[in-house]
Amino acid sequence: xxILEVKDVGKRFGGLQALGDVNLxxxxxxxxxxxxxxxxxxxxxxxxxxxxxxxxTGSVMFDxxxxxxxxxxxxxxxxxxxxxxxxxxxxDLSVMENMMIPCFxxxxxxxxxxxxxxxxxxxxxxxKAEAMLVDMNMADKRHMNAASMSRGDKRRLEIGMCLAxxxxxxxxxxxxxxxxxxxxxxxxxxxxxxxxxxxxxIAIIEHDMHVxxxxxxxxxxxxxxxxxxxxxxxxxxxxxxxxxxxxGETAA
Amino acid sequence: xxxLNNKDTKLLIAVAVLTLLAPFILNPFPADSAxxxxxxxxxxxxxxxVIFGIFAIGFNILFGLTGYLSFGHAAFLGIGSYAAVxxxxxxTYNVVPAIALAVIMAGLFSVVIGYVSxxxxxxxFSILTLAFAQMSFALAYSVLSNPKFNLTNxxxxxxxxxxxxxxxxxxxxxxxPHLFGLSMRSTYNLDLGAWSFSFNAGYYLxxxxxxxxxxxxxxxxxxxxxxxxxxxxSNQTRMSYTGLNPRPHxxxxxxxxxxxxxxxxxxxxxxxxLAGAERMQWTASGExxxxxxxxxxxxxxxxxxxxxxxxxxxxxxxxxNDSILHEWFAFLPDGLxxxxxxxxxxxxxxxxxxxxxxxxxxxxxxxxxxxVEGGQRIGKWIKNRxxxxxxxxxxxxxx
Numbered sequence: 001x002x003i004l005e006v007k008d009v010g011k012r013f014g015g016l017q018a019l020g021d022v023n024l025x026x027x028x029x030x031x032x033x034x035x036x037x038x039x040x041x042x043x044x045x046x047x048x049x050x051x052x053x054x055x056x057t058g059s060v061m062f063d064x065x066x067x068x069x070x071x072x073x074x075x076x077x078x079x080x081x082x083x084x085x086x087x088x089x090x091x092d093l094s095v096m097e098n099m100m101i102p103c104f105x106x107x108x109x110x111x112x113x114x115x116x117x118x119x120x121x122x123x124x125x126x127x128k129a130e131a132m133l134v135d136m137n138m139a140d141k142r143h144m145n146a147a148s149m150s151r152g153d154k155r156r157l158e159i160g161m162c163l164a165x166x167x168x169x170x171x172x173x174x175x176x177x178x179x180x181x182x183x184x185x186x187x188x189x190x191x192x193x194x195x196x197x198x199x200x201x202i203a204i205i206e207h208d209m210h211v212x213x214x215x216x217x218x219x220x221x222x223x224x225x226x227x228x229x230x231x232x233x234x235x236x237x238x239x240x241x242x243x244x245x246x247x248g249e250t251a252a
Numbered sequence: 253x254x255x256l257n258n259k260d261t262k263l264l265i266a267v268a269v270l271t272l273l274a275p276f277i278l279n280p281f282p283a284d285s286a287x288x289x290x291x292x293x294x295x296x297x298x299x300x301x302v303i304f305g306i307f308a309i310g311f312n313i314l315f316g317l318t319g320y321l322s323f324g325h326a327a328f329l330g331i332g333s334y335a336a337v338x339x340x341x342x343x344t345y346n347v348v349p350a351i352a353l354a355v356i357m358a359g360l361f362s363v364v365i366g367y368v369s370x371x372x373x374x375x376x377f378s379i380l381t382l383a384f385a386q387m388s389f390a391l392a393y394s395v396l397s398n399p400k401f402n403l404t405n406x407x408x409x410x411x412x413x414x415x416x417x418x419x420x421x422x423x424x425x426x427x428x429p430h431l432f433g434l435s436m437r438s439t440y441n442l443d444l445g446a447w448s449f450s451f452n453a454g455y456y457l458x459x460x461x462x463x464x465x466x467x468x469x470x471x472x473x474x475x476x477x478x479x480x481x482x483x484x485x486s487n488q489t490r491m492s493y494t495g496l497n498p499r500p501h502x503x504x505x506x507x508x509x510x511x512x513x514x515x516x517x518x519x520x521x522x523x524x525x526l527a528g529a530e531r532m533q534w535t536a537s538g539e540x541x542x543x544x545x546x547x548x549x550x551x552x553x554x555x556x557x558x559x560x561x562x563x564x565x566x567x568x569x570x571x572x573n574d575s576i577l578h579e580w581f582a583f584l585p586d587g588l589x590x591x592x593x594x595x596x597x598x599x600x601x602x603x604x605x606x607x608x609x610x611x612x613x614x615x616x617x618x619x620x621x622x623x624v625e626g627g628q629r630i631g632k633w634i635k636n637r638x639x640x641x642x643x644x645x646x647x648x649x650x651x
Binding site for chain 2: 050071072073076077081082084088089090091092093097100101102104105106108109110111113114115116117118119120122125161165
């Protein structure tokens with residue numbers, strides 16, 4: 001049994017069958033990549049996992065519990081954190097404040113009225129956020145406005161915010177989309193380091209084959225809403241069906 | 253001090269000094285001089301400064317922190333006033349229970365209205381709150397004032413009549429709202445040479461309440477809850493995907509700001525024991541939006557400045573009439589004098605709204621951060637003036 005079990009999930013938008021009978025099992029403490037051409041249903045699948053969409057059929061179990069019908073914040077509190085394609089951070093707040101919010105969410109749950117306490121005197125949260133900024137190599141940027149950082153830094157901050165919640169499953173939606181080569185390589189290194197050092201499962205949706213083959217231990221190929229193959233990277237590279245559907249001639 | 257950092261403590265002390273010394277500060281001109289009409293240090297106006305300051309501070313907790321723009325906060329102000337007057341009518345003229353009930357009633361109503369309105373955000377939220385406020389206005393103005401069930405006394409406004417029950421009223425107590433016997437109208441006049449200053453009990457009650465709620469708002473701004481509210485304004489998607497439920501956060505902010513409005517309404521009734529439906533009209537809701545934006549949305553002191561600014565201009569400009577204008581322009585030749593009066597006339601008296609509109613436009617266009625931003629710019633300019641001389645152009649490091 002994997003930590004995430006997707007069974008027969010289907011989702012239809014009007015006349016379009018976005019997902020049809022998707023089965024997927026993500027094993028604990030692995031890096032699992034989901035690849036596929038445009039319109040294969042990767043993002044739809046991801047949205048079904050985090051509560052943004054509710055699938056028409058099938059079940060999604062996380063650590064033995066169903067996530068269906070729960071709202072995004074509940075699913076997050078179960079231990080699934082999501083990194084978006086365009087970094088979603090609190091642009092108006094400082095980097096430190098950005099990092100403190102997930103620390104509060106981890107400690108206090110989805111809502112706790114703490115309207116009189118002084119934020120900066122919540123020692124445990126401040127210390128944890130500061131340690132997390134050091135881990136992410138952005139301690140020097142703590143007073144900066146988050147919106148004013150480079151895209152690579154925003155991505156790094158977003159990943160750090162997700163990690164601050166100590167999730168068991170980290171979902172990444174094309175984390176290197178639109179990044180320069182150097183930023184992409186930094187992100188790969190960061191994710192490698194995270195999966196080596198932490199007790200965490202990573203599921204990643206990616207277009208960039210370089211990223212996929214440098215990180216993933218397991219790969220699922222989606223095409224037209226259904227999984228074609230699930231295997232390890234070596235076998236995927238050489239799989240004739242995958243080449244045909246996705247990688248094209250150049251990958252050979 | 254009091255769990256605040258240095259900067260906030262200074263701000264609180266500044267507000268305390270300004271409110272406590274307001275009778276002096278607002279009366280800078282001798283009582284008989286021509287400039288006396290610019291004096292604002294009389295009890296009625298000072299009370300309004302402070303009460304609308306409280307209203308705007310509360311509104312800013314919702315609008316400034318979460319970005320949810322309510323167009324119906326005057327409803328809570330009106331509910332507070334009605335609740336307070338009912339205490340006066342049924343029980344006692346003591347203002348403490350009246351103000352307490354005003355806050356509680358406004359809180360209850362804001363739970364209901366907030367729960368429904370906060371199902372939507374953006375413009376839809378604004379429209380929902382506006383609709384609720386207009387419904388409350390209609391209820392107060394006509395529906396709830398029929399001979400069988402007269403809760404609001406319609407157009408006349410709710411007031412205390414000599415035949416009212418007033419269960420705990422005794423003859424030894426003043427026949428007006430009072431604080432354990434101290435009448436809200438009692439005023440001590442201090443004459444110093446040509447100057448005259450009035451110290452009014454009601455004003456000082458309002459001022460003390462203002463300091464308390466201003467302190468509370470600083471605490472909220474600096475609290476984890478305040479941080480969450482700013483996070484909602486910044487990015488609700490990230491908020492949800494960080495495991496935080498935006499709904500109870502926004503509802504709590506809505507109820508807190510509704511209670512601030514109820515407090516303002518209760519104080520208004522405590523200063524003058526009557527409550528009218530016009531207090532709930534949408535123009536009154538719009539006014540607090542203007543105050544907050546004019547002063548500086550999301551800043552601590554901004555709403556208080558905005559409230560003072562608008563109320564000052566409302567009173568001073570609306571009091572100027574043509575004969576005063578003729579006095580001012582008397583030094584000009586006759587034709588030119590009449591011409592100047594003709595030009596200025598639309599901006600004074602009943603036309604003061606025109607002046608307010610122009611001021612509002614200027615502030616929004618040139619100082620998007622409101623009066624607070626204006627103050628900061630002046631502060632920076634004064635600081636840099638000295639520096640620029642000896643070191644040439646210096647670039648300030650980003651903070």
